[in-house]
Amino acid sequence: xxxxxxNVSITLDEDVVAKIRKYSEQDDRxxxxxxNMVLKAxxxxxxxxxxxxx
Numbered sequence: 001x002x003x004x005x006x007n008v009s010i011t012l013d014e015d016v017v018a019k020i021r022k023y024s025e026q027d028d029r030x031x032x033x034x035x036n037m038v039l040k041a042x043x044x045x046x047x048x049x050x051x052x053x054x
Contacts, residue, residue, distance in 0.1 A: 020034060020035060020038075
């Protein structure tokens with residue numbers, strides 16, 4: 001079964017869109033797939049930084 005996805009609408013700066021398009025094409029991913037991948041990596045890193053250190 002495919003994971004559930006939500007459609008969202010966001011407004012991005014033109015230069016950001018151009019760079020994301022370039023990187024997504026280089027990575028052979030769709031624009032949406034690339035944004036999703038980048039956001040997941042950011043969330044993972046933010047959660048690691050927020051977790052208590054032993």
